[in-house]
Amino acid sequence: MNIKLCISLLGIILIGGCAGNQGPSATDSRASSGQPRTSDRGNKPKVQPKPAKITPTPPKNSAAKILLAQANIALKQQGPAQAIVLLERAIRIDPREALLWIRLSQAHLEQGHTTAASQHARKAIALAGSDAVKTGRAWLQMADVLEAQGERQQAASLRRKYARYAG
Amino acid sequence: MVKKTPTSRKAKGSGRRKNSKSSKKTDSWLKRLGRWILRALLKLTLWTTLFATLVAAGFGYYLDRTITKTFEGRRWSVPAQVFAQPLEIYAGQRISKIQLVEELERLGYRSDVNLTAPGSYNASGTTLSTHLRNFDFMEGSRPSQQIKVTFQNSFISRVQAEDKSEVPLIRLDPATIGSFFPSHGEDRLILTPEQVPPLLAEGLKAIEDRNFDEHRGFSITGILRAAWVNLRSGTRSQGGSTLTQQLVKSYFLTNERTYTRKLREVAMAIILELRFSKEDLLTAYINEIFLGQNGARAIHGFGLGAQFYFNKPINELSVHEIATMISIIRGPSYYNPFRHPERALARRNRILDTFLVDGLISNPKHQDAIGSPLGVVSSPNSGGAYYPAFMDIVRAELSERYSASDLRSQGLRIFTTLKPREQENAQKAVTSTLQMIEKERKLDKGSLQAASVITDTQTGEILALIGGRKGRVDGFNRALNAKRTVGSVIKPVIVLAALESGLDWSTLVNDTSITMTSDSGELWTPRNYDGKTRGELPMIRALAMSLNLAMVDLGNTVGLGEVQRRFTDLIGYAPKNRYPSFFLGAESMSPLQLTELYGNFASGGFHTTPKAVIAVLNERGQPLSHHPFDLTQSIRPETVASLNRGLEIVMSHGTGRSSPFAKQGVAGKTGTSNDNRDSWYAGFDNSTLSVVWVGRDDNKSTGLTGTSGALRIWNNMQVSSGVDPIVHSPADNLVAIEFATGMRAAKSCADVVVIPTRRADTLPIKPGCGIRKTFGQRLRSIFNN
Numbered sequence: 001m002n003i004k005l006c007i008s009l010l011g012i013i014l015i016g017g018c019a020g021n022q023g024p025s026a027t028d029s030r031a032s033s034g035q036p037r038t039s040d041r042g043n044k045p046k047v048q049p050k051p052a053k054i055t056p057t058p059p060k061n062s063a064a065k066i067l068l069a070q071a072n073i074a075l076k077q078q079g080p081a082q083a084i085v086l087l088e089r090a091i092r093i094d095p096r097e098a099l100l101w102i103r104l105s106q107a108h109l110e111q112g113h114t115t116a117a118s119q120h121a122r123k124a125i126a127l128a129g130s131d132a133v134k135t136g137r138a139w140l141q142m143a144d145v146l147e148a149q150g151e152r153q154q155a156a157s158l159r160r161k162y163a164r165y166a167g
Numbered sequence: 168m169v170k171k172t173p174t175s176r177k178a179k180g181s182g183r184r185k186n187s188k189s190s191k192k193t194d195s196w197l198k199r200l201g202r203w204i205l206r207a208l209l210k211l212t213l214w215t216t217l218f219a220t221l222v223a224a225g226f227g228y229y230l231d232r233t234i235t236k237t238f239e240g241r242r243w244s245v246p247a248q249v250f251a252q253p254l255e256i257y258a259g260q261r262i263s264k265i266q267l268v269e270e271l272e273r274l275g276y277r278s279d280v281n282l283t284a285p286g287s288y289n290a291s292g293t294t295l296s297t298h299l300r301n302f303d304f305m306e307g308s309r310p311s312q313q314i315k316v317t318f319q320n321s322f323i324s325r326v327q328a329e330d331k332s333e334v335p336l337i338r339l340d341p342a343t344i345g346s347f348f349p350s351h352g353e354d355r356l357i358l359t360p361e362q363v364p365p366l367l368a369e370g371l372k373a374i375e376d377r378n379f380d381e382h383r384g385f386s387i388t389g390i391l392r393a394a395w396v397n398l399r400s401g402t403r404s405q406g407g408s409t410l411t412q413q414l415v416k417s418y419f420l421t422n423e424r425t426y427t428r429k430l431r432e433v434a435m436a437i438i439l440e441l442r443f444s445k446e447d448l449l450t451a452y453i454n455e456i457f458l459g460q461n462g463a464r465a466i467h468g469f470g471l472g473a474q475f476y477f478n479k480p481i482n483e484l485s486v487h488e489i490a491t492m493i494s495i496i497r498g499p500s501y502y503n504p505f506r507h508p509e510r511a512l513a514r515r516n517r518i519l520d521t522f523l524v525d526g527l528i529s530n531p532k533h534q535d536a537i538g539s540p541l542g543v544v545s546s547p548n549s550g551g552a553y554y555p556a557f558m559d560i561v562r563a564e565l566s567e568r569y570s571a572s573d574l575r576s577q578g579l580r581i582f583t584t585l586k587p588r589e590q591e592n593a594q595k596a597v598t599s600t601l602q603m604i605e606k607e608r609k610l611d612k613g614s615l616q617a618a619s620v621i622t623d624t625q626t627g628e629i630l631a632l633i634g635g636r637k638g639r640v641d642g643f644n645r646a647l648n649a650k651r652t653v654g655s656v657i658k659p660v661i662v663l664a665a666l667e668s669g670l671d672w673s674t675l676v677n678d679t680s681i682t683m684t685s686d687s688g689e690l691w692t693p694r695n696y697d698g699k700t701r702g703e704l705p706m707i708r709a710l711a712m713s714l715n716l717a718m719v720d721l722g723n724t725v726g727l728g729e730v731q732r733r734f735t736d737l738i739g740y741a742p743k744n745r746y747p748s749f750f751l752g753a754e755s756m757s758p759l760q761l762t763e764l765y766g767n768f769a770s771g772g773f774h775t776t777p778k779a780v781i782a783v784l785n786e787r788g789q790p791l792s793h794h795p796f797d798l799t800q801s802i803r804p805e806t807v808a809s810l811n812r813g814l815e816i817v818m819s820h821g822t823g824r825s826s827p828f829a830k831q832g833v834a835g836k837t838g839t840s841n842d843n844r845d846s847w848y849a850g851f852d853n854s855t856l857s858v859v860w861v862g863r864d865d866n867k868s869t870g871l872t873g874t875s876g877a878l879r880i881w882n883n884m885q886v887s888s889g890v891d892p893i894v895h896s897p898a899d900n901l902v903a904i905e906f907a908t909g910m911r912a913a914k915s916c917a918d919v920v921v922i923p924t925r926r927a928d929t930l931p932i933k934p935g936c937g938i939r940k941t942f943g944q945r946l947r948s949i950f951n952n
Binding site (some may be wrong): 063081085088096104120122127129 | 252255256258259260305324335336497623624625626729772774781782793795797798799800804853854894896897909
């Protein structure tokens with residue numbers, strides 16, 4: 001009985017220890033969110049340099065990369081319709097590239113097609129897989145879609161969560 | 168002496184008068200009659216003339232209106248043209264030089280060391296240079312230009328322009344894969360006067376109507392000459408028709424050989440000549456003339472004729488090819504270059520001689536042309552890319568937005584998702600595999616049929632669609648319309664519902680005999696394919712080995728309602744079969760519907776209706792409609808990832824294991840309906856989803872299972888296209904289990920599969936297999952003890 005009790009206690013201690021190591025600490029979280037830190041001791045707040053922008057890895061496929069660049073220009077200059085044509089062409093070449101789906105979602109959102117924009121953002125999230133930056137970007141795109149759909153709270157929550165990946 | 172008195176004279180006169188009076192009376196009566204007749208005749212003539220003039224004027228007016236209206240209507244009635252996906256060329260693209268040559272030749276490009284004209288290529292060493300044709304794409308026009316492609320192994324390593332600058336991305340012109348011609352079968356590619364090669368125009372006049380530029384629609388000498396020949400021969404073999412008359416005959420009249428019809432023909436020809444310019448008439452003739460028949464499709468005009476006989480656009484025809492085309496006019500059947508090449512060659516050479524005599528070509532050109540072979544494509548079905556089965560789905564998709572008349576006459580330009588290379592490859596695999604199976608099993612030749620749909624896993628776009636074993640023949644489209652019992656290919660839906668309800672691959676199911684009673688009171692006793700039962704086994708084995716009893720048990724655990732609800736969510740309609748036999752695929756679906764169902768899995772959990780159209784442009788190249796990607800998330804990412812790992816195990820350890828590609832990262836499921844009537848395979852790799860059905864049109868047994876029929880076709884499809892292995896996202900709940908028992912085992916143990924499970928700690932451990940119990944397991948076993 002005593003042995004069982006000891007093992008149980010040991011187990012609880014171990015499990016507790018493991019739990020303590022899960023996930024980033026609150027301090028880490030604040031640091032990674034890009035919020036400025038204030039010095040605990042000094043009177044003048046020390047402004048930390050802004051963290052470098054985290055840019056997602058561009059598409060590996062050279063053709064998709066070119067078309068994405070063209071679509072970015074089209075989004076600014078010719079409007080979303082032309083960008084959609086280019087992005088769909090890029091996706092036919094490299095269908096698993098999350099960045100293309102993110103941009104496609106953005107183009108549809110600019111056209112006011114929130115349903116399509118939402119589904120394409122979901123697709124981007126599903127394809128981003130273990131790429132944290134692309135996943136973050138995809139969720140931020142979803143936040144934009146949610147805001148356009150009137151879901152401001154959810155959008156704000158997502159933006160807070162993935163702020164470090166903002167472009 | 169008788170004195171002639173006035174009286175007597177008078178009397179005499181009177182007598183004479185009497186006589187003369189009576190004669191005068193007769194005279195005047197006759198004269199009057201004559202005059203009356205004359206007047207009547209005159210009146211009759213006048214009235215007749217007037218009436219005839221009115222009738223003639225009315226008829227002329229009627230003819231004029233009819234002819235003008237019909238001519239104008241026909242002249243601008245342009246069937247919609249349908250294009251395949253163009254091949255993208257860029258560094259890194261996976262395509263070999265041989266494959267690129269095949270692509271170019273499919274587009275009618277010819278080998279030419281000097282690349283003198285668009286539509287030519289030169290392959291040498293590790294490079295291929297090509298002179299691309301210009302093409303108006305959706306995003307704009309791409310002018311004709313030369314590029315040089317360098318290959319390394321089976322990849323493009325570099326693309327350069329003529330000035331050696333790098334070309335990052337360029338497309339080949341897309342293949343024209345069909346057009347929407349009217350129900351009477353006339354297909355054509357309309358040419359404008361500017362597109363007509365001068366030699367064709369002049370050659371036609373030289374051969375068919377020497378005085379075309381001078382006459383007013385008919386030629387008296389021609390008609391007289393024909394009449395004289397007919398009189399002498401006692402037949403009506405000669406018509407003496409001008410080009411205008413031939414045009415009239417083709418537009419408005421039948422092939423009846425009577426003098427009345429001839430008169431109408433002449434009258435109509437005169438009207439046409441009065442109304443339209445010579446250039447208009449010649450162009451109309453060039454677009455109208457009948458040049459051959461290909462099944463239900465009538466080949467009209469030189470634009471389509473050039474594609475049909477030579478697989479190239481009209482502007483790329485050489486001298487001898489133009490002469491061959493002109494030789495066909497006189498008798499498309501008699502001078503058919505496929506069936507009667509000697510006749511066609513002899514007539515072509517006579518035409519070339521006329522060209523020379525008339526000064527249309529020089530002596531060296533004549534010599535060169537005379538020495539050339541006919542040069543037509545190998546068979547009527549190999550001229551250009553013509554895929555009627557795929558066209559059916561394009562038609563179905565467009566029917567929601569465009570009327571049949573729009574498609575047949577508005578000159579629309581339709582861009583589609585079809586990839587000709589995939590289509591040709593799939594068709595070859597279907598045809599050759601069925602022949603092989605029939606031979607091996609001593610089945611009647613041609614008794615088996617097949618259908619297949621291939622889509623892009625991520626976009627749901629249809630890359631190839633096979634409607635039957637004969638690809639280029641219009642007919643019953645089994646891919647769209649044959650609804651056949653799907654059998655075990657439905658089983659992943661049960662598994663999906665099970666995974667979503669919290670069960671997982673290691674869950675034990677009972678593979679034991681069962682008898683169920685349907686709502687109608689009927690008893691149903693399913694059996695396994697081999698008649699055996701296997702007791703308790705893990706869900707992964709039940710699916711992989713397609714064990715009916717175990718899957719019914721699993722279905723009952725999840726519930727028929729839940730499984731059917733999930734099926735409905737995934738495909739957009741409720742199943743017809745509301746009984747538990749649904750668990751074993753007693754549900755009829757077309758290959759296209761099954762593709763839609765499996766698209767949910769292959770895409771990573773997104774529903775897409777398989778689509779064939781990308782965009783529609785009007786004849787001026789302005790976009791009318793764009794058909795964007797349309798997807799809806801239908802399965803949670805982690806659930807579909809788990810399901811797909813299971814489907815990979817079906818291939819590596821289950822009913823798909825005989826495939827040479829089984830362990831190369833493909834997921835799929837076979838299916839067989841009762842009495843082996845239907846053989847199915849549905850599967851996917853990283854980039855394409857394929858559904859294949861094999862069966863008989865009379866629904867009799869084929870003796871084939873999903874593995875021995877449909878899967879073999881899929882295997883042969885992969886031989887040339889290769890497999891793009893499924894890429895997994897890293898997952899942290901993967902556990903190795905023994906396939907037969909579901910016990911945890913080391914990966915090094917025999918017969919082990921790796922599955923995602925959340926119950927790793929609770930799984931029993933295979934004894935003697937190198938797995939040590941985790942601390943938790945040991946703890947639990949202590950408590951349990």
